[in-house]
Amino acid sequence: MGFLKRFLKTTYRDSSAGKSRSSFESLSEDQLETHLNIAKYGNFMLTDAIRPSYDLEVVPQAGYRHDVYTDKETGIKIPVLMASASKEILFDLFIDLLDPLGNEVDVVLETSHEGSNNHHQDLYREHMDLPVLKSTLYDYEDLLLNDGCAGIAVLNPLIPLEVQFDEHKLLIMYGQGIEQFEYTLEEYGIPHISDLKFITEAEHVHSSSDESIEELDQLKYRLGIDFE
Template structure:
């Protein structure tokens, strides 16, 4: 299907298919275009960064659940809050989660531009003042929300706590003292649901563009990161 190949290659990264059989395989061009144009599911609005499987194995919705991150080397278990937030509240929720990290933080930008195998590159900036960081992030809200090849993590190694907005536009909070973060999520209308499933747990595709890649390079410059 020429259109499907062109569409996925020019706008969307190769689909991630846990089951190995893509739901997009036998779609007509009209079916594909219609599916990719849908951003709203009930009261949840996706950003332009990702689209779910055609069969909607996971229907996007707002909520968070508790998970554990296990360090492969040390075996340490770190509590994780994993959340999905509708587009209208996603950026503000992300910024509210940054406040408890403190006045000086480290930043990690994640990029999978120019990659088709699911890998990504991490770019670091240590010790940036939180007000300066948040001012820069406001200027790049479009990139952070709509580029499916860009993610960001903000951390305070002295706490230690980390907040991540990944390339799927899911929010993660890593750390043991996370009661304040649960409160912040609730204040933004994100309630706990231990049965919620996320778009990463089924087939999905990532969206990006050459313009977003250029914006990402500009973000690196403003953060003082040598890309």
């Protein structure tokens, strides 16, 4: 009942991805409970942050693919890697992906707890020592893994490179020279799948809790982020 309690108690959000009807629309309480308590698909373990659609339009799996982000103002194309990893290795992988960013980084804490669907707030902290950041993030590993309304991005604007651990618990890497991230993904056994579909590309639901909001405030303080 753990995920169901979190899901029903606080935050319910879905992304229908253009579908006319939600796959959750006609479910009984028992069907909903059963689906939300499924965390493992094959060898892939989800965190508590998110669940796929009931009709499993996208089945969660480990892998990564190449993409391109085009800046709307400049038209510059930026190489992107998107990756998903099973819960048992996900956080360690994220931490190791930060190494190419250098010893001093900027941090963006992303939260959508108080926002409407598809809206989030970005909270910045500049010039943080990477070893200090890693130690702090490990103290909040459970929050960052299992809160479906919180994410974090770490970047070095001087290189520039960025690693994002988003609220869907996907890993997104931006910048030139991203092949160094591929080496780390391969070391963790994450396969390259060119046509990989992610959970964000179909209907899905997010989970959070009041306790997560309190922990997030603590993390803001630890990161040195001013907030009201």
